Amino acid sequence: MKTELTDTTSSKVNAALLEARRSIGMPTLGMVLTLVIVTDEENAYDAVKAASDASREHPCRIIAVIKRQGRAHRRLNQTRLDAELRVGTDAGTGEIIMLRLHGELTRHAGPVVLPLLLPDAPVVAWWPADAPEDLGRDDLGRLAQRRITDAYTALDSVAELAARGASYAPGDTDLAWTRLTPWRSLLAAALDQRPVSVTGAAVESEADNPSAELLACWLEDRLGVPVERVVTPGPVVTRVRLATAGGEITVDRPSGALATLGVPGQPDRRVALKIRSTAELISEELRRLDADDTYAAALRRLSRQAAAAAPAVSTR
Structure with a gap:
């Protein structure tokens, strides 16, 4: 009606x-x-x-x-x-x-x-x-x-x-972060299967992708290692590499709804990692109404890096 x-x-x-x-x-x-x-x-x-x-x-x-x-x-x-x-x-x-x-x-x-x-x-x-x-x-x-x-x-x-x-308040979030939930879950599960020290990482994506920047900041914050940004044709985030003493842990999704998970010492596996619709992203956000401290930490790191990279303004 x-x-x-x-x-x-x-x-x-x-x-x-x-x-x-x-x-x-x-x-x-x-x-x-x-x-x-x-x-x-x-x-x-x-x-x-x-x-x-x-x-x-x-x-x-x-x-x-x-x-x-x-x-x-x-x-x-x-x-x-x-x-x-x-x-x-x-x-x-x-x-x-x-x-x-x-x-x-x-x-x-x-x-x-x-x-x-x-x-x-x-x-x-x-x-x-x-x-x-x-x-x-x-x-x-x-x-x-x-x-x-x-x-x-x-x-x-x-x-x-x-x-x-700069203006973050508890309860703020962005769909660029929500799009990363499957990536973060898959990477965390891979490290749970093979608990090793990560010595470096790289995030590959199309240029100027906010999700890729947040993902890199999240990895830096949680792992305490530098994360390289690599530009690819896309679409969106295409690959993440975690360097360890025993070899690289990789999640590779060049296109489509399936990704390849590579863990040293194990056969490669195909896992679902599709690009989700806006309705699916909103549904996920509506499941929680509390503050997302993990997002806040990644966002603040991104803000600090942006401020450090900004050219100094002359007062003359």
Whole structure:
């Protein structure tokens, strides 16, 4: 069921949502959180689709905040809120509220969203693109226990990610880190099978890949060894090598959904290591709402390395 409201308010949206649920006999029981998506019209469809797919594992209320700041609205000084409500079969396993903020209202999204949050339920905020510099101080970021960004969408993704280290707050995360979960699990399992001292490492990937930089920083932080960055045609991370006294431990995925795990003294094995969809990444992030200290350590190391590599600014 779909309901559209024009030039409305948060209280009217709440009332319309309640009426829509009553008309189809759908309670809010079973929804475990509120997912707030802060986006624009260009990215709204894909983001809401991914969130709706993720809601099959995590039934939730999805609130898409779409800020409309076109020239026409500024010229007319038009400040208003339009809403589209989806419940039942049109909203997957939860509810979808599309909020389009026009004019001056785009600067005050927090008070608009606050009355629409599920009571006594965690809040997760996700910026598919164009995230604010300081997530914890953003008016929507302050409402959330978990704040998700995606450095891949930035023009300079590695610099964007490195800058996040300066404003990091517990609960911040990035999908560039989430994409590494299978890699980190596989590398940790390989070292568990062959407990040896690692003397060096290398991460091979396409140029300026934020996931590769985070993976290298994670290895440096956990193993205490220098990690070489090697540029390859890609796509994304293609190979990781861990040097040991008995030979190299390697995870090699030049393309496709399968990788080759090489451990000295053992036959090579083929393991699943596909590139996951955005819906799968969001589903993983919604499984945990606490601070990710491992990500924080890797991010801070990346920020320190970026600061050290930056050219000195002359004061003359």
